[in-house]
Every structure is written in C-alpha cells, then in structure tokens.
Amino acid sequence: MKKFHPPYIYQDNKFYFITGKTFENQRFFDTPAKKSVFVQILHKAIEKFSFELIAWVFLDHHYHVMIKVGLGKQLGRFINNFHSNSSRLLNKLESKNARKIWYQYWDRCIRSEKDFWTRINYIHHNPVKHGYAVKMEDYPFSSYSSYIKTRGKDWMDSCFLDYPIIDFTLEESD
Numbered sequence: 001m002k003k004f005h006p007p008y009i010y011q012d013n014k015f016y017f018i019t020g021k022t023f024e025n026q027r028f029f030d031t032p033a034k035k036s037v038f039v040q041i042l043h044k045a046i047e048k049f050s051f052e053l054i055a056w057v058f059l060d061h062h063y064h065v066m067i068k069v070g071l072g073k074q075l076g077r078f079i080n081n082f083h084s085n086s087s088r089l090l091n092k093l094e095s096k097n098a099r100k101i102w103y104q105y106w107d108r109c110i111r112s113e114k115d116f117w118t119r120i121n122y123i124h125h126n127p128v129k130h131g132y133a134v135k136m137e138d139y140p141f142s143s144y145s146s147y148i149k150t151r152g153k154d155w156m157d158s159c160f161l162d163y164p165i166i167d168f169t170l171e172e173s174d
Contacts, residue, residue, distance in 0.1 A: 010072030015054065015110040017119045018065050020083065023103040027060035028090060035141045037089050038063070045082040049074050055120045057142040059130055064123045066110075079105055117163035124156075125165050 022028050029035050038058050042065070046053045052068040069075050087101035110116045124147070127139035136144045147156055 010069070010075050011109055012072045013068070013070060014072065015066060015068050015116060016075060016107050017110060018067065018079070018105055018107045019062065020079070020105040021062040021103050023100045025061045025103075028101050029058065030060045032140070034090060034093070037093065038086055039141065041082060041086040041089060045078055045085065048081065049078045051078060053143075055123045055143045055147075057123045057126045057139075057144075059127065059132060059141075064119075064126060066116075066120055066123060075107060079107075114163060117159055118165065121160050121163055121165045 029038055035058050042056065042058075043053070045051075046067065050070050051074075054066040054068060056065040057063060067078075069078075083102040083105075087099075090101060091097065091099050110119065124136050124142060124144040127133040127142060128136055133139035136142070137148060144156075
C-alpha cells in the first residue's frame, strides 16, 4: 500500500527555521576558509531571493538558519540554489568533481513568538552544544555576535531566560 503524503504548502511572508546536513555527516566544512565560503554563498542566496536572514550558525557538517521568506514557493528553489552553489564552490576549492556535499534539509514554519525566539537561541547555542566553543561569543560562524552588537549582552541574556533552549527535534516545541 502506497503511503499518502499531503502536499507541502509553503506560506508567504513567514519565518522558517531550516536545518541542513552534509552527506553521511562528513565534515566538509572543517576549516575557517571553508566555512567562510558557506557564509558568502548564504548571503548571496538570501539577496538573490530577497529573503531576510534572521539568525544562522554553521558547523563542520550541518547548519541552522532562520529566514523570513517573501514568496513561500521559492523556499525550495532557495535551498537548491544555496546547496548547489556551496557544493560547487567547495568542490572547486578542493579539486573534486561532482562530489555530493549536502544530504537533505528540514524546514519548519515558525508558529509563535516562543517558537521564534527559542529557535534563535537554539541556533546561537549550537556551537556550545556540539563542543565547537565554550561560550557562544567565542564562535565566529554564527549570527550571535551581530545580535550582541545590535541588541546588547543584557538583552540576549534576558532572551535566553525568557525563551530557554530545550533540546528539541523539528517535530517538537511550539
């Protein structure tokens, strides 16, 4: 019996939390230079699709971003553009041909203010969770330092108190 999958409907002018992981969890982005490639391609894709980048973090084998999309139906094209361009550039830097970099991604439309801020806190805390840094401000491949500059450390600390991080999967936490 064939399993029924209802159509996935993307919404316009909404926030989306996106997680992408590399093929077989390989640490393709294991140097600052490679992570910088990722960041450059992310910003170019955001600009190309006229999305708004809210928060982001990039580790050796996965990333999390929070974006605001204009046209929801463009989200899949955005991911495809972002993944293919970052793969192409990384493969070019390492003289590899058509190596598969990205495995898959998950997206979730944000449903509430609590969901929004908890996921931003999760994004910023991710380098600590995975042992890349002892403190969030010590990790350079994240939007955390931008938040500190624009909103201040006290505000960020209060955000973590008001919206504590819980270790959730994409199906949990509203």
